[in-house]
Amino acid sequence: MKTINVSEITQNIKEMCIEANHCLTPDMDCALRNAAVTEKSPLGRQILNQLQDNLQIAGDDMIPICQDTGMAVIFMEIGQDVHFEGGNLQDAVNEGVRQGYAEGFLRKSVVKDPLLRENTKDNTPAVIHYEMTAGDSVKITVAPKGFGSENMSRVFMLKPADGIEGVKNAVLTAVKDAGPNACPPMVVGVGVGGTFEKCALLAKKALTRPVDQRSDIPYVKEMEEELLEKINRTGIGPGGLGGTTTALAVNINTYPTHIAGLPVAINICCHVNRHAVRTI
Helix, strand or coil: CEEEEHHHHHHHHHHHHHHHHHCCCHHHHHHHHHHHHHCCCHHHHHHHHHHHHHHHHHHHHCCCCCCCCCEEEEEEEEECCEEEECCCHHHHHHHHHHHHHHHCCCCCCCECCCCCCCECCCCCCCEEEEEEECCCCEEEEEEEECHHHHCCCEEEEECHHHHHHHHHHHHHHHHHHHHHHHCCCEEEEEEEEECHHHHHHHHHHHCCCCCCCCCCCHHHHHHHHHHHHHHHCCCCCHHHCCCCCCEEEEEEEEEEECCCCEEEEEEEECCCCCCEEEEC
């Protein structure tokens, strides 16, 4: 049994909120740099180079990559041999978000009630997903999600007869409908299977997979590659102003489902696809 004081969770999440909003993960940084080289449209290359300048300034001056510093989405993968002490885990997570957004001078974008719209003034509460795993470690993923891209998300409750082609059409429909609103080049997270809510969670989690890693399921890997090629042929391009780089990756997660259903969720993220990952 490993004992972790929840204050350690708070400290890590505080630091990760700041890190994710100021610096790209190495895989995203590499993907954007490569896109600036391979983009065929002169205007598209110009936009991608401007994005590089923005990222450089953000890193050098420690200012947010984007003014929308997102709603904090936290994935907690907790080993079953871990015991927490010193307080409530959920409170500790939210305290880390509160401290991170205050100390990092990050925009507070969360409202207390979805209809009354009063700002909580500290970007809490976070959206927290817990998963029990084997072992005695805790893997934390902090993914601040901006709502320009979040608002472009879709869920399709397909019929089993729609099959793989139905899934592909759903993804392409969501991307084309999103157009420039998701701040392309985008990363497309897809969840297939489970239930209405499970496929959405699969899609959200897919965005945290490195963009240079494909699925280890052969047919899913083929679908990821095919969809990326088709998306980049739509011509939406960087900033939605045309070009050959509309998406940097398509990441698909699957899960068993009911004989009568084929749920599909598409969760799109903008060109920065912010997240930070730590294991303690």
